[in-house]
Amino acid sequence: MPGLLLVFSEPGAAVTAEEFNDWYDNEHVPLRIPIPGFESWSRWTAVDGKRPTYAAIYDLSSPEVVSEPPYADLANTRSEREKSILARLALLDRRTYRLLEPVHPPKAGDAYDPAQPGRVLSIVEIDMKPEPGAEEEFNRWYDEEHIPLLAQVPGWVRSRRFVLVDAGAIGSEAKDQKPPKFLAIHEWEGMEAFERPDFRATTETEWTKRVLEKVAVFERRRMTLLRTWEKK
Secondary structure: EEEEEEEEEEOOOOOOOOHHHHHHHEEEEEEEEOOOOOOEEEEEEEEOOOOOOOEEEEEEEHHHHHHHHHHHHHOOOOOOHHHHHHHHEEEEEEEEEEOOOOOOOOOOOHHOOOOOOEEEEEEEEEEEEOOHHHHHHHHHHHHHHHEEEEEOOOEEEEEEEEEEEEEEOOOOOOOOOOOEEEEEEEEEHHHHHHHHHHHOOOOOHHHHHHHHOOEEEEEEEEEEEEEOOOOO
16 A cells, blocks of 8 residues: 655754755665655645644655655655754654555546645644544544545645654654544645635534544644655
8 A cells, every 4th residue: 555754854953954955855865766665755834823833744655664764764864964054953753654445546546746846735634532433433523525626626646645654753843642543635726725715614514513623632733845765
């Protein structure tokens, strides 16, 4: 089953944005491009005024890719620059996920290019209350109503859902708590979609209201694309 590696990061006061982005773009991501099982590479920055400011997303052939060589060996071969930056970062928060089925086809169908995702992401993390049947209803609502409605909104590109496999964070802003179990990533052509009445209507259905009553944790981020990479 395919997986996803989502990494939130915050340079903090000890690392300038210029130093951070140069390291990420020209050293950190390029080292991951040739690794078998890594299938896409993209970086994002917040447009919602929240922290962490940055995110990196990598599609994986399976979640196990990040626990096996050659990826696992990268921790033992870090450059002096990388060691220095990692020691000074305010946050590097890594989460590994497994793709949830069913997989809804993107707007472009088979022509969709993972190296050219939508320009804007809505990243939604959710934990359900420990009530009987709450997770089952949540999954049915997402698959049978919510994503089908989002797909009708002009500007929608793709929606995917994942379940958490593993997580770990370092830095002064790292929190000692497990991220929410469920992750949804919605790709959009631009921010204007969020202002449309038909987008707002997707959050106002009766089924949506019933599901939200059973939600224990709801966290949403909106980010815009910085850059992508392709395998050479």
